[in-house]
Amino acid sequence: MAVESSTTRISHNTRPRRWDLPWRGRPEVINRALGLRSIRLLRLSQGLVEAELEGRLRTFSLDDHPDYIAISYAWSDEHDRNFACLHLQYDETTVLPKSLVGALRTIRNTWTDCPALLWADQICINQEDVDDKNTQVSQMSEIYCGAAQVFIWLGDATEHDELAFWTAQCLAKHRGHATEASVRARWGAKLVDHGLKALETIWSRSWFGRLWVRQEIVFAQKATFFWGSHRMAASELFAACTAHERIVKHKMGKTNWAHAGDILAKWNLLNNASQLFSLIDQGPWLPDRREDVLDVLRFTFDQGFGVKHDRVYGIASMTSSREYASLNPNYLISCEEQFLQTAVYILTIEKSTWKTTASTKCTCPSFVLAIAAAQHRSKSEAMPSWVPDFASSEPLWPVKQDHYVEYSRKYSAGGKGQAAKFDPKYNVGFPRCLQLSGILISKLDAILADSQPPIQCARPSHCEDVYWHYIKKKLVPWYNRCRDFGRCDLADFKKFLHQGEDVGRKLAGPTLTQFRAMVPRTACSSGDAVDVNRTFADLGVFIAWSQGIVHRFDCRRVMTRSSDRHVGWVPEAAKEGDEVLLVQGAPFPFVVRRLASGRYKVVGDAYIDGIMHGESWKERVDEQTTVLIE
Numbered sequence: 001m002a003v004e005s006s007t008t009r010i011s012h013n014t015r016p017r018r019w020d021l022p023w024r025g026r027p028e029v030i031n032r033a034l035g036l037r038s039i040r041l042l043r044l045s046q047g048l049v050e051a052e053l054e055g056r057l058r059t060f061s062l063d064d065h066p067d068y069i070a071i072s073y074a075w076s077d078e079h080d081r082n083f084a085c086l087h088l089q090y091d092e093t094t095v096l097p098k099s100l101v102g103a104l105r106t107i108r109n110t111w112t113d114c115p116a117l118l119w120a121d122q123i124c125i126n127q128e129d130v131d132d133k134n135t136q137v138s139q140m141s142e143i144y145c146g147a148a149q150v151f152i153w154l155g156d157a158t159e160h161d162e163l164a165f166w167t168a169q170c171l172a173k174h175r176g177h178a179t180e181a182s183v184r185a186r187w188g189a190k191l192v193d194h195g196l197k198a199l200e201t202i203w204s205r206s207w208f209g210r211l212w213v214r215q216e217i218v219f220a221q222k223a224t225f226f227w228g229s230h231r232m233a234a235s236e237l238f239a240a241c242t243a244h245e246r247i248v249k250h251k252m253g254k255t256n257w258a259h260a261g262d263i264l265a266k267w268n269l270l271n272n273a274s275q276l277f278s279l280i281d282q283g284p285w286l287p288d289r290r291e292d293v294l295d296v297l298r299f300t301f302d303q304g305f306g307v308k309h310d311r312v313y314g315i316a317s318m319t320s321s322r323e324y325a326s327l328n329p330n331y332l333i334s335c336e337e338q339f340l341q342t343a344v345y346i347l348t349i350e351k352s353t354w355k356t357t358a359s360t361k362c363t364c365p366s367f368v369l370a371i372a373a374a375q376h377r378s379k380s381e382a383m384p385s386w387v388p389d390f391a392s393s394e395p396l397w398p399v400k401q402d403h404y405v406e407y408s409r410k411y412s413a414g415g416k417g418q419a420a421k422f423d424p425k426y427n428v429g430f431p432r433c434l435q436l437s438g439i440l441i442s443k444l445d446a447i448l449a450d451s452q453p454p455i456q457c458a459r460p461s462h463c464e465d466v467y468w469h470y471i472k473k474k475l476v477p478w479y480n481r482c483r484d485f486g487r488c489d490l491a492d493f494k495k496f497l498h499q500g501e502d503v504g505r506k507l508a509g510p511t512l513t514q515f516r517a518m519v520p521r522t523a524c525s526s527g528d529a530v531d532v533n534r535t536f537a538d539l540g541v542f543i544a545w546s547q548g549i550v551h552r553f554d555c556r557r558v559m560t561r562s563s564d565r566h567v568g569w570v571p572e573a574a575k576e577g578d579e580v581l582l583v584q585g586a587p588f589p590f591v592v593r594r595l596a597s598g599r600y601k602v603v604g605d606a607y608i609d610g611i612m613h614g615e616s617w618k619e620r621v622d623e624q625t626t627v628l629i630e
Contacts, residue, residue: 033132037062039143040124041117044108053104057123062142068117069107070147072216072223073099074155074206075122075306096122103153106226119143130331137329141219141317150220152213154205157228160198165230167195168202168240199244202227202237203273211303211314214296217276218318238277245270275299293319293346294363294401297390301397308335308391312342335391336383343368343387344426347434363401364408366422366586366605369629371400373590373604374556376573385601386434386629403553404587407501411587413608414438415617422585427628433599434629437584441616442562444570444578444591448485451559452572453497453542454478468518475542476519479535482559486567492609494538499553499569499607510543512536557607566611571604578603581627582617592629599628 034040038061045054060066075097100122107116126132136143144150170187187195205227207213217223223234248270296315305314313329327345330338347365372379372388374396379389414420425435454474483493510518515536536543557569562580570578574591581592581600589611591603611617 033126033129034059034135036135036139037142039119039136039139041066041068041119042123043117044104047108053101053108055118058117062139062146065146066117067148068119068146069149069151070144070216070220071100071103071107071118071120071151071153072144072207072213073103073120073153074210074213075099099153099155102156103151103226106153107151110226110231119147133331134329137313138316140215144216145219145221147221150217150223152207152217152223152225152234154202154207154225154227158201160201161228161230163195164198164202165232167199168232168237170195171199171243172236172239174243196244196247199240200269203241203244203269206304208273208276209302209304211300211305211310213276214300214303214315215317234277241270241273241277245274272302291319292363293342293350294365294367298363298398298401302393305391307331309338311391312338336380336387339383339390340387340432342390343372347386347424348426363404364422364587365424366583366588366590367401367404367408369583369586369590369602370404370588370605371397373571373573373602374400376603384432384434384630385603400554408587411500411612412614413589413612413617414583414586415614415621416585420585420614420617422583424583430599430628430630432630436581436627436629437624438586438627439582439617439620439623439625440579440592440627441582441589441611441620442564442566442580444560444574444576444580445563446485446561447570447574447576448481448559451478451482451485452557453555455542455555471515471543472519475539476535479539485559485561487561494540496567496609497538498541499557500609500612501553515543553607554605562608564616566608568606568608570606574603574606580606580608582611584624588612592627595630597630599630602629 038059040057041060042055042057045056047054060068100120103120104118107118121136125136174182174186217234220234225232225234225237293312293315296318297311300315303314305311309329309331312327316327316329327341346368350365368388369386372384372386375389375392375394376385378392378394383389412420414422423437427433427435454470479497482497486493486496512533516532519532519535554569556572558572558574559567560570560574561567570591575593578591578593579600581590583590588605589608591606592600593603594600
C-alpha cells in the first residue's frame with residue numbers, strides 16, 4: 001500500500017535558507033520516521049529539458065516489491081556552493097547538491113514515456129532525523145538489491161565526454177587484444193594520444209573515489225552509467241576499463257622509472273576503477289552474502305566518506321557485521337565508541353572465521369592490535385591502545401595488512417592448532433579493556449636508535465651519484481651498526497636483515513666487482529672483521545634498490561636485544577624495559593608496556609629471531625597467563 005505525501009518542486013535558487021538542514025520544514029507526513037522495511041520514493045513528473053523538476057514523495061513497503069530506480073552519485077562537498085533548492089508546500093525549501101539535480105534531470109529526459117519512481121538518499125532519507133537515518137542506512141542492501149535498475153550518475157557534461165565515450169566504445173569491442181600498438185594501428189595516434197587521456201577524465205570522476213558506492217553497486221541487479229548526455233552499460237564500461245588497464249600496464253614495463261610518477265598515477269586511477277567494476281562483474285550479491293570486515297576495510301581504505309561513522313556503516317551491508325545489533329547504524333554515538341565496537345566484533349566474533357590453513361586469504365584478527373599500535377601518533381589519545389582508527393587513510397594500512405595476509409600462515413609465535421586458538425575476550429568487568437591469553441617471555445634490554453632500514457626506491461642506471469652515495473653513506477654504515485649490535489652469526493644475518501621474510505629474487509643491480517670498486521674496503525668493517533663479499537651478499541636486495549621490499553616487511557621497526565638473548569625488530573615506539581608478549585594463536589609476537597595500573601598497552605607487533613615458529617611457546621606453555629590491555 002502506497003501512501004501519497006506532498007507535491008515536490010525543484011528549482012534553482014542562489015540564496016538557500018539553510019545548507020545544513022536538507023529536510024527543514026517538511027510537512028508532518030514527510031517528517032514521520034519510517035519503520036523497518038519501509039522506504040520513501042520520489043515520482044518525477046514529465047517536463048521540458050530546462051523546466052523545474054516536480055514530483056511527489058510516497059511511502060512504500062519493500063515487501064510489496066515496488067518498481068523503482070535507485071540513484072548512485074557522489075555527494076558534493078559541504079562547502080560547494082553549486083546547489084539547487086527543493087521547494088515544498090508552505091513555501092518551505094531544502095537544498096540539494098547540483099550533482100543530484102543533474103541526475104534527476106537526466107532521468108526525466110531519459111524515461112519520457114512514463115514517470116519513474118526514484119530512490120536517492122538525500123531526498124528519501126530524513127537527514128535531520130537520526131532514527132530515520134539509522135533505520136534507512138541499515139537496509140541499504142535491500143534498497144539497492146530491490147531496485148529494477150541502479151542509475152550511476154558520474155556528473156555533468158565536459159569537453160572531453162564525446163572523445164571519452166567513443167574511446168570507451170572502441171576499447172570495449174576489442175578488450176581481448178587491446179594493446180597500445182594494436183590500438184594505434186587500428187584507430188591511429190588520435191586515440192592513443194588524446195582518446196585515452198579523455199577516458200582518464202572518466203576514471204577520475206569523484207564517484208569512483210566514494211566509499212558508499214561499493215555497497216550500492218554490489219547489490220545492483222542492473223547498473224547503467226550516465227555522464228552528460230552519454231550512457232553506457234556497466235559491462236561495456238568495465239570492458240573499456242580492462243583494456244585501458246592492459247595498455248597502461250604494458251607501458252609501465254617500458255617506462256623510465258626515474259620519471260614514472262605520471263604512469264603510476266594513471267595506474268592507480270585505473271586500478272581503483274577496475275576494483276569497482278570487478279564487484280559489478282561478479283553479479284549482484286544477495287543480501288545474505290558475507291565478507292570479513294577486515295578484508296572489506298582493506299580494499300576500501302582510501303575511499304572518501306563524510307562523517308567518520310561512515311567508514312564502517314558504508315561497508316556494513318557487505319559484511320557479516322550487519323547481524324549484530326552493536327554494529328547497527330547509530331549516528332548518536334561517538335566515532336571512538338563505534339571504532340571500539342567494531343574492534344570488539346572483529347576480535348571476539350569474526351575471529352571464528354579465520355583459520356591458519358594455506359588456502360585461507362583473510363587476515364588474522366590480531367592485525368587489529370598491530371594496526372592500532374602503529375597509529376599511535378595519529379589516533380585520538382582517548383582511544384584504547386588496541387582499538388584502531390578505522391577512518392584513517394594512511395598508506396600503512398594496506399601495506400601492513402598485505403604483510404599479515406601472506407605471513408599469518410608462515411609464522412606461529414603464539415602457537416598453532418586448536419590448543420593455541422586466537423581467543424581474545426572483551427572484559428565487561430574492566431571497561432575498554434581487552435583480555436588476552438599469552439606468555440610474557442622477556443624484556444627489551446637494549447634498542448639500537450635510528451636503526452630502521454634505509455630504504456630508497458629507484459633504479460641506479462638513472463642516477464648513479466645519488467645511488468652510490470646511498471650505498472656508501474647510508475646502507476653500508478647501517479649494516480655495520482646492526483651487525484655490531486646484534487652480535488649474531490653472520491651466516492643468518494641476511495635473513496635477519498629481511499626480518500625473516502622471503503623478499504624474492506635480487507633485482508638488476510651492480511655486480512660484486514662494481515661494488516668493490518665503488519665502496520672502500522674499510523667501509524665494510526665491523527670491529528676486526530673485514531668482509532666485502534659478505535656485506536655485498538647480505539645487502540643484496542637493498543643494493544638493488546628493490547621497491548618491493550617496502551611491502552615485504554615493516555621498514556619502520558628498530559633493532560633490539562632482549563633479556564633472553566634474542567635479537568629482533570620492534571616498533572619504533574618501543575622503549576627499553578618493554579616486554580615481549582606471545583599472544584595465544586597470533587602469528588607475530590607483540591611488544592607491550594606495563595602501566596601503573598598493572599595493565600598493559602600495545603606498542604606493536606615485532607619480529608624476534610628464534611621464536612617466530614612457536615619455539616618459545618612450546619618451551620614455556622605452562623607460564624601462560626591472562627593479560628589485560630587498555
